[in-house]
Amino acid sequence: MAKLEYGPILCTQGQHKGRIGYFDDEDIDCDLCEEKCCLAACTKEIECEECPDYQEDRNCREFAVVYWGDALMCSEYSMVPMGYCTNTIPMQTLVRRIEALQGDIARAGSHKRKENLLLELEYAQKLFYEKHIESVFANQKGKRLFLSHSSKDKDFANCLYADLVEQGHTPWLDERDIKAGASIPAEIQKGLAAADYVLVLLSPHSVDSQWVRAEWETLFWDEMNTRKIKVIPLLIEDCEIPPFLKVKKYIDFREDYAQAFSQLLKDIA
Numbered sequence: 077m078a079k080l081e082y083g084p085i086l087c088t089q090g091q092h093k094g095r096i097g098y099f100d101d102e103d104i105d106c107d108l109c110e111e112k113c114c115l116a117a118c119t120k121e122i123e124c125e126e127c128p129d130y131q132e133d134r135n136c137r138e139f140a141v142v143y144w145g146d147a148l149m150c151s152e153y154s155m156v157p158m159g160y161c162t163n164t165i166p167m168q169t170l171v172r173r174i175e176a177l178q179g180d181i182a183r184a185g186s187h188k189r190k191e192n193l194l195l196e197l198e199y200a201q202k203l204f205y206e207k208h209i210e211s212v213f214a215n216q217k218g219k220r221l222f223l224s225h226s227s228k229d230k231d232f233a234n235c236l237y238a239d240l241v242e243q244g245h246t247p248w249l250d251e252r253d254i255k256a257g258a259s260i261p262a263e264i265q266k267g268l269a270a271a272d273y274v275l276v277l278l279s280p281h282s283v284d285s286q287w288v289r290a291e292w293e294t295l296f297w298d299e300m301n302t303r304k305i306k307v308i309p310l311l312i313e314d315c316e317i318p319p320f321l322k323v324k325k326y327i328d329f330r331e332d333y334a335q336a337f338s339q340l341l342k343d344i345a
Contacts, residue, residue, distance in 0.1 A: 080099060080102075080140065080158055080161055080162070080163060081099070081163050082099050082100065082101075083098065083099060083163065084096065084097075084098060084099075084163065084165060084199075084203055085097055085098070085099045085140070085142065085161040085162060085163055085165070086161070086162050086163075086164065086165045086169060087142070087156060087160055087161055088160055088161070088162055089157075089159075089160040090156065090157065090160050092142075092144075092154060092156060092160075093160075094173060094176070095144055095173070095196065096144075096165065096170065096173050096196060096199060096200045096203065097142040097143055097144045097145070097154075097156075097196070097199075098142065098143045098144075098145070098146065098147045098150075098199070099140050099141070099142055099161060099163075100141050100142070100143055100147050100153070101140075101141040102138050102139065102140055102141065102158065103138070103139055103141055103155070104137065104138060104139065137157065138157075138158045139155040139156060139157055139158065140155070140156045140157070140158050140160075140161050141153050141154075141155065142154050142155075142156045142161070144192060144195065144196045144199075145192075145195030145196050145198065145199040146195070146198070146199050146202075149195055149198075150192075150195055152192070164334070165203065166235070166239050166333055166334050166337055167204065167207055167208075167234075167235035167236070167238045167239050168232065168235045168236070168239070168329075168333040169333060169334060170200055170203060170204045170207070170235075171204070171231070171235060172333075173200050174197065174200050174201060174204065177193055177196060177197040177200065178197065180193050181193045181194060181197065207238050207242065208234075208238055210238075210241070210242070211237060211238035211241040211242070212252070217244060217246070218240075218243065218244040218245035218246060219245045219246065219272045219273060219344050220245075220246045220247075220248065220270055220271050220272045220273075221240060221245055221246065221247045221248065221271060221272065221273050221274075221275055221344070222247075222248045222267050222268055222271035222273070222274045222275065222291070223236065223237060223247055223248060223249050223275050223277065224274055224275065224276045224277065224282075224288050224291040224292050225276075225277040225282055225288065226277070226279060226281035226282040226284075226285045226287075226288055227281075228279075228281040229277050229279050229281055229282060229312065230251070232277060232312050232329075233249060233277060234249070236275075236277075236310075236337075237249050237252070239337060243341060245344070247275075248267040248270075248271060250263075250264065250267075253267060264291065268291060271306075272344070273306060273307070273308055273344055274291065274292050274306060274307045274308070275308050275310055275340075276288070276291075276292050276307060276308070276309045276310065276321065277310050277312050278309050278310060278311045278312060278313070278315055278317060278321070278326065279312050279313040279315055280313060280314075280315045282315075283315050283316060283317070283318055289318070292307050292321075293320065307321075307324065308324075308326075308327065308340070308343065308344070309321050309324055309325075309326035309327070310326065310327050310329050310336070310340070311326045311327070311328050311329060311330060312329045312330065313330065314330070327339050327340050327343070
């Protein structure tokens, strides 16, 4: 397991699953720990190392001290098992958490709860904008990835773009890579020709789009001739998968974005 770094975290398990917070410190908590040792019942006012009952081999469970918002703004924190936290926070996860927080705030029954939710919302929005800005100015050197999508799936495409940039890859997205005044068909062909992979975002909008079909069909036949994987379908919504792509295994982004994104990274490595 990768070492948890101080800073933004996503809670992946337990009562705080799905929450976005700030990992500020690590500590032990005898009230939450399942280990039964002298430390839990200690009443001595001496350092552990000076105590004759001190157990060198005790297995104290480490907890992350997490503030659900900017640490400088929050007055309360939670003790979360270290294994329940990750520094990897996909953009799509941020978007869904922001939407959930907005709904929770509207339904909050007390001013205190609303205040706590607002702190987390402000922090999640800050992380979202920071990631978005970083994706614009990052200098990527990884795989060149053409994002083939319908304009109606632009929000998902932008989130995926930012996550790929964060992992060091070089995605191609029309609204970011086609300059004003440039020929759209010519720039798309250049992007396709340079791509290591074409990621086809499958949704009801994209399967009905002639533009999307034109982007991947030629590459599909090239792939058949060279026997080198070039087109990777990403299922982002329930839809009728085009006949050509039915023979290919898709990566399912409909439920667990983080798991699907992890699979995508493995497949293009």
